[in-house]
Amino acid sequence: MDSQTHWEKIYKEKAPDAVSWYRPHLETSLTLIEKAAPSCSASIIDVGGGESTLVDDRLARGYENITVLDIAQTAIDTNRKRLGKASERVHWLAADITTVELAPSAYDVWHDRAVFHFLTTTSDRVTYVRQVARAVRHGGHVIVGTFGPEGPVKCSGLDVVRYDAESLHGEFGIHFRLLGSSKELHLTPFGTIQQFLYCYCKVE
C-alpha cells in the first residue's frame, strides 16, 4: 500500500482522538512557534498536520498566515469541517511533502510533528531537507518533532527512525543552527507513553 492510501485509510477508519499521536493541544509545538514567530503576520506551515488542533490554536491566537499540508485529503476535510467558517482563513494543501512544489522562501516557520520520522530512506530525507531549505526564508525557523531514542520503533504500523538532538540536527546540516531541543513524554489516548524529541533551528 502506498503512503497516501495508508494515511487516507487511517483517517477514514479512526476518529481524530483515537490515534496514538492525538493530544487535545500540541503544547510543545505551540510554545516553540510562539518563540519563533511572535508576530501574527508570520507565515507558518504545518507539514503533515493531520487532524491536529494546532491550526485551531494558532487561529485563536490571531495568526493570519497558516498553511496546513497533509498527504491525506480526508484529514484536510476533517479540519475544514471542524473549523467551519474559520477554515477559509487557512491555506490547505493535500500533497506529499517529498514531491510537492512549494514557493521559495515562502515561510517564516516550518512545523512538523511526527512526519519526518516516517522517512526511512536517505533519499526521502535529503529531499525533505531540500524542501525546507528552499521553502523557509533565510532567518526563518524550523521545528521538527520525532520519536526520541527511547520512543517506539513503529507508528501506525509503519517503521520509523528515532532520533536524539544530534542525529536529527545532523540530518539537516550546518545551514540550520540548532537553537534548542527538548524531550517530551506523550501520553497516548490508550494510556501508553511515547518519547518525543523536538529540535528547534534557525535557517542561516
Ligand SMILES: C[S@@+](CC[C@H](N)C(=O)[O-])C[C@H]1O[C@@H](n2cnc3c(N)ncnc32)[C@H](O)[C@@H]1O
Ligand atoms: C503521526 S501523524 C501526525 C499528525 C500531526 N502532525 C500531529 O502531530 O497530530 C503523521 C501525519 O503525516 C502525514 N504524512 C505522512 N507522510 C506524509 C508525506 N510524505 N507528506 C505529507 N504528509 C505526510 C500523515 O497523513 C499524518 O497526518
